[in-house]
Amino acid sequence: MNDEDQILQANEAFYRAFSARDMTAMDAVWAKRAPVACIHPGWGALVTRESVMTSWQGILSSQNAPNVTCRGPRAFVSGDAAFVICFEMVEGGYLIATNIFTREDGAWRMTHHQAGPTNDAPPEEKPAPAKTSKTIH
C-alpha cells in the first residue's frame, strides 16, 4: 500500500472512531510523541495531547454527539508529513476539515485537526451540470 493509501486509511480510522464513539480507537489515531493540536468547529485551539484527548472524551461521551462521516478525502504527501482535506457530513450539512499526519513508528498518526464551515460540497453531492443539446434540426 502506498503512502497516500495509508494516510487515507489513517484518516478513515479517525472518522470511524468518531462515529463509533470509540475513545480507545480515537486515542490510537493520534501521535504519541509529535506535538498535537486540535481546533473543533468554532472553538479555540487545544494545544496539548491531554487537552485534545479530554475534548474527545467529552464529545464522544455526549448524548448530543453528532454523527459525522467523511466524504471526498484527498491526501497531500511530502516526505514524512502529510495532510488530508475532506468534507465532514454532519446532520445533513457539510463542514470542511484539514487533518495533519506524521509518520511515527512506521504508522501515520494524526497531529492536528481543524474543521469549519464551507459553502462547498463533495463532488458527488453537487447537482450534475445541465445537459446542453447539440442536436441540429
Add this chain to the structure above:
Amino acid sequence: MNDEDQILQANEAFYRAFSARDMTAMDAVWAKRAPVACIHPGWGALVTRESVMTSWQGILSSQNAPNVTCRGPRAFVSGDAAFVICFEMVEGGYLIATNIFTREDGAWRMTHHQAGPTNDAPPEEKPAPAKTSKTIH
C-alpha cells in the same frame, strides 16, 4: 535561529504579504514542489498551486480585501514538517487558522492554509481575571 523561530518567521512573511497586497512575496511564501492546498474562510478546497495563487491574486487585488494581522502564533514542529496555529484579526473580529509548512531548499515554505470562525481570542485580548483579595483584616 531554531526551527520554531524560522517557522514563525515564515508564518509572519505570509501575513506581511497579505497585508501589503504583495503577490510576489505571497508567491515566495508557498512551496514550489510539495503539493499545496488552501481553504479560505467558508470556501471549498483549492488543491493545485495554480488555483491557490489565482485565488490570492483575486484577493490581494480586490478593493474589498480585508486587513488581516496575525496574533498569538504557535508553532508545532516534527522533523521537516510543521504547522502554525494563530488568530487572524480581521475587521475587529477573529478567525483561527492552521498554516502548514514544509522544509524545501533549506527554507520553510507554506503547503496549506485553512482559516475559519472561532469563539476564542488571543490571550492578550481576553479580559484579565478578577483579582481576589487575600488580605486578612
